[in-house]
Amino acid sequence: VIDGDRARLFSRTGDDISAAFPDLVEALGGRAVLDGELLVGHDFDPMNFNHLQQRLNRKTPAKSHIRDYPAFVRVYDMLFDGEEDIRDLPLVDRRRRLEAWMATHAGTRLDLSEILAFNDWDELAALRRMGAETHGHEGLMIKQLQSLYVAGRPKGPWFKWKRDPRLIDTVMMYAQRGHGRRSSFYSDYTFGIWRGNEIVPVGKAYSGFTDGELRDLDKWVRGNTVNRFGPVREVEKDLVVELAFDSAHESPRHKSGIALRFPRVSRIRWDKPASEADTIETVRKLIG
Incomplete structure (x- = not known):
């Protein structure tokens, strides 16, 4: 103003x-x-x-x-x-x-x-990919030329076409109870990646899973707790979870030196051993 x-x-x-x-x-x-x-x-x-x-x-x-x-x-x-x-x-x-x-x-x-001018959706998709790969853009904002300015997040006249999320395989390290209707479940998780022979935290996530998956994760956390720090449970470093996120950035506040923007659970990799989770070298290539 x-x-x-x-x-x-x-x-x-x-x-x-x-x-x-x-x-x-x-x-x-x-x-x-x-x-x-x-x-x-x-x-x-x-x-x-x-x-x-x-x-x-x-x-x-x-x-x-x-x-x-x-x-x-x-x-x-x-x-x-x-x-x-x-x-x-x-x-x-x-x-x-x-x-x-x-x-x-x-x-x-x-x-x-x-x-950005474009002739068809394929051309617009190419512009979206170029913006994401070259400049790190999150995506494109598409607006109808005749649309009015409406407060909030109007659906229809404006559409945010985000780039495809980045994906990495991480290992669950810690869990904490959620809030509200999730207060009886361990639904807030800290995930890590390999740095040499140790696993270091790279991000937290508490969304992206179904109610059924939440029950499965809660059961796994309770059965694989190795330590407790107040409300936080440390778990066996065995469960691999694929995280989706918008971008990765350098961060001195994280032990890994990397922070993920908008991380969320993409898949629970019950089938994958922790030794095959991603490394800090792999994730560093996604910074920017």
């Missing part, structure tokens, strides 16, 4: 996160309400999500973070042009207004999103 020499930045949940990104909000001018994706990087070249996390959830950013991870917004849409509410205009008209506004006010912290 930009109002002259004052700007505020809001997350998708409505939280005001302006204080964490003074380098961004202090550089904005004009009058408009814009929708876009918050990123960090130099010269509009986005760094991976792990670098953005260095700046999220901080009341006051460190000077080194502002220097190393400068924030910018890749702008997708316009809700207000000056004082005028344009959410009920078709997307094609909002885009025309946005391009005109950006030509005057973009500066060094607002980057206009690219529009």
Whole structure:
């Protein structure tokens, strides 16, 4: 939300996160309400999500973070042009207004999103693969040209076509009870990969399985517990689980040095020995 020499930045949940990104909000001018994706990087070249996390959830950013991870917004849409509410205009008209506004006010912290032209679905699929493989994009956002701007996550006029998830075989290390209707089941799991002769944590997952699979996993955890740390059970390093995830990034907070974005259970590999789970060398090739 930009109002002259004052700007505020809001997350998708409505939280005001302006204080964490003074380098961004202090550089904005004009009058408009814009929708876009918050990123960090130099010269509009986005760094991976792990670098953005260095700046999220901080009341006051460190000077080194502002220097190393400068924030910018890749702008997708316009809700207000000056004082005028344009959410009920078709997307094609909002885009025309946005391009005109950006030509005057973009500066060094607002980057206009690219529009991709295509002739058929095969061509669009090729663009999606190229974006994922070359730039690490999560996928494409497809919008009807006549669509209005609707709050929330409207289905139909807008569609997010995500790239295929990455997959790795991991070994279950720890389990913890879930919440709500899962409070009586061990449904929150920590998984690891091989680093030499040891298994090191690479991510946690608590979704992706059916109710039947949850019961099977809960039974396995109870029967294969080797240690307890409060609510957490350490289990035998025998069960292989295939994890699906969106991307992998370097992370000093994890013993493996790698963090997975949006990990979830893809398959339970009852048939596979733990010795055949993936290694840290394999997963490092997926970083980016």
